[in-house]
Amino acid sequence: MITRAALLSTGDELTTGRIADTNAQWLADKLFECGVEVVCTLVVGDFPERLAWAWRQALAQADLVISTGGIGPTADDLTTETVAGVLGVGLVMHEPSADRMRRFFASRGVDPMPENNLKQAMIPAGAVVVDNALGTAPGYRAATPDGRHLVVLPGVPREMKPMVEEQVLPWIRAQRGGEVYLARTFQTFGISESGLDQLVAGVVADDEGRVSFRASFPEVSLRVVVHGAPDVAAARLAAVGDRLRERLGEYCYGEDALTMEQAVGDALTARAWSVAVAESCTGGLVGHRLTNVPGSSAYFVGGVQAYADATKERLLGVPSDVLARHGAVSEETARAMAEGARRALGADVAVSITGIAGPDGGTPEKPVGLVCFGLASSAGTVSATHRLWGTRDWVKLLASQIALDLLRRHALGLPAHDATLFRRR
C-alpha cells in the first residue's frame, strides 16, 4: 500500500528562480486528500548527475515518487534516461504515442514531424503510459524491483493536472485497497483562523476525520478529510459536512472551489437583483472581481470609480456639503455614494467603499486603513466603518472582500459584520 510519497521537480527554470514550484504544491495537496504523506520534495536542474542523485534519494525516502518535468523533446530533457538507469532497463518506443505525435504535427501542417519529438515516445521497458491529452509528451508509471512505484509526468501544469486527476489519483486509490479518502472544503470570511478553530472544536471526532485550516488572505478555509470503505467514507463526509455547515453558519460563503464573487452572484441571482458599485479607494477592484464570474452581466450593471471628490459629486451626486462637513472618508459620504450609484445606474442594490489605502494620506483622526462602506437598497441605506491593516494592496483587497460579503449577507438576510472584526490584533 502506498502511504509515503516523494516529489521530484526538474528544470533549470526552478533552480534559477524563474518560476515557483507550484506543481509540487498542487500535487502535495492532492496527495494529502488521498491520505498519502509527502515526506520530501526535491528540486534539481537539468544535469544528469543531479537528476540521478535526486531519483536515488527520492526512492530511498518513499514508496511512491512523482516526478514533473524533464520529458520534453530537447537534449536537456534527461528524466527518462535517468529513470531507465534507476530501473536497470532499456528504452522502448511506445508506438501509439509516436503515431499520436505524428498526427498532432500533421494536423498543424508540420509534416514530417521534427525527429527529436520521437524521443518523447521512448519510455522505460515495462512502464505503463499515462496519456497526455493536451500535449505531445506522454507520462508513464513503473515499479522498481523492490516494489516501489514511480510516476513520470510533464512539467506543464495544464497537461500534468488532468493526467493526475484522471489517471494517477484513481490508480493511487486502487493501490490503497478498498479505503478511499474524501475531502470537502468550506470557504469562510469574517472570522479569524483561531476563531474558526474554536467555533468548530469538537464537531468532528478524531476517528471521524481530520480538520485543517488554511488562511489565504483575506479568507480562511476549513478542510475536512475522511476515509474508510467507499460507502462508509461517503456517509461520514455527508454527516460531518452537515454538522460543520450548521456550525459555520453565516461565516461560510461557499464550499470547495466556490469564490466569494461567485457566492455573491448566486445570492443576487436568487433574489433577481441587479447590482452597482461605487468605489473610491478600491479603484475598481470590486467590479473587477464581480466580472470575473462568467455570466455576471445578468446582474452587474456597472459602477463608478469615484476616486476624486469631484467624481463623487459629478457622477454620484454626493452633496458637496457632505464632503465638506464629514470628509470623503466617512459613513455619510459612503451612504451618499451607494445611494447615488443605485440611482444613477438604476440598480436594485449598490455597495460603496471609501477609505485611506495608504501608505500616505492618513491623519490621527482618520488613519491609514480606515474604510467606510455603504449599501443602498429598497430597504434603505446601511453603512459601516472598519479599521483595516496591512499594506496598500491588502487594504484594497480586504475592503473589496468586505464589500462583497456585505452584498452576500444583505441578499441572504444575514447581519452585517462585527465592527471590531478586522482590527489589527
Add this chain to the structure above:
Amino acid sequence: MITRAALLSTGDELTTGRIADTNAQWLADKLFECGVEVVCTLVVGDFPERLAWAWRQALAQADLVISTGGIGPTADDLTTETVAGVLGVGLVMHEPSADRMRRFFASRGVDPMPENNLKQAMIPAGAVVVDNALGTAPGYRAATPDGRHLVVLPGVPREMKPMVEEQVLPWIRAQRGGEVYLARTFQTFGISESGLDQLVAGVVADDEGRVSFRASFPEVSLRVVVHGAPDVAAARLAAVGDRLRERLGEYCYGEDALTMEQAVGDALTARAWSVAVAESCTGGLVGHRLTNVPGSSAYFVGGVQAYADATKERLLGVPSDVLARHGAVSEETARAMAEGARRALGADVAVSITGIAGPDGGTPEKPVGLVCFGLASSAGTVSATHRLWGTRDWVKLLASQIALDLLRRHALGLPAHDATLFRRR
C-alpha cells in the same frame, strides 16, 4: 569562494500543499543574480529525522545551504536543534535577541513574555546572528568544520526577504572575493518572447554578460547579468544597459521592479495630465491597477464601469443609435465611451475598453476575445481593435495591459500597437 548553494525549505504547510515554496524561488532568483548556482532545493516537514536527512544531503551538495522556516517558538520548530547537531555544537542564548523579544512583547502589553519565545533566541554556539527587524526570531549563519557555510532564516517572507537583501547577500558577495555580479531587468510589453530574442540578438557578447527572458503573462522581461571586479562590472552593466535600452526602444516600459501601472503614472505625471477610464469587459481592472500605485490620486480622477449598455448611455452619453448600429463591442462605441468619460470626469485623457471576455457571448462576427479600445484627449480620439486569446481572466488582464500601454504610449508620443500583435499564433 561560494559557487554552489542548496536551499532547504521546512514546514508541514509545504508538504501538505497548503502553500507553494515561493521562498525558494525568490532566493534562487537572488542567488542567480549573485552568480551562485542553486544545485537543489529540499523541502521537508517538521520531523527531526527528515530535517537531519535534508541537512546532511544539502551540505553534501553545496558550499552554502540557506534554510527557511522551522525557527519559531513552538515544539515543532526543530531547525536550530538539527543544525547544532550537524555542527556538533551546543546551543547558547543570544542575549541581545532575548532582550529585544522581551521589549517587543512588553510594547504590546504582553508582560511577562510567554517563556517558549525564548527558544527563538537560542542559537548554535559560534553562529553569527542575522538580525530580524520585523519579527521575533533572529536568523544566523555559521560555518561547518569542513568550511561549508549555512544560513538559517525565518520562513515568513516579509521577515526573510529584507534579512537576505540587507545582510545575507552582502555577506555572500564579500565571500566571493573581488568579483561582483550585477543585474538589470527590462520590462517589456507588445512584443513576443521570440520577437524579443531576435530583437536583442548580438547586442550583448557572450563574454560581456548573460541575457535571459522570463514570460510572465502578459509581459516579457529581459534580464542581463554581468560580472567582474566592481568597477569593471559597473561599467559593463552601464554599457550593455545603454545598448539594450536603445534596442528595446518603445517596447521597454520600465526597468527592474517598475510595473506598467507605475510607468503610466510616471508618464502622466511628466505631462501633468489627469486620467479617467471607461471599462466594460474589464469591469474595473484598469482603475484597480492604476490605484495600486501610491499617490495615484494625483492623476487618477476615476472612471465608469460601463458594463450594461444602459450604463454606457446614462453615465457616458454613448448615443443609443451608436450602440444599435455598431453594437457595444465596436470601435465606434469605444470612442464614444472614451470621449464620454473624458467629458463626464473632466480628465485630460481617457481610455476605454469594450469587448467579449467569454467564455460565452461570442458570435461568428464578434468572437470571444474581440476587444475594442478608445483613447480621447485634446488631440482627438483614436481607437483600435484587438483579437485576444485565452480564458476570461487572461482576456481581461491582457485588455487592461493594452489599455495601460496605450496611455503610456500616448503620453510619450509613441505609436499605437501593431494590430496583429496579440492574435493567437
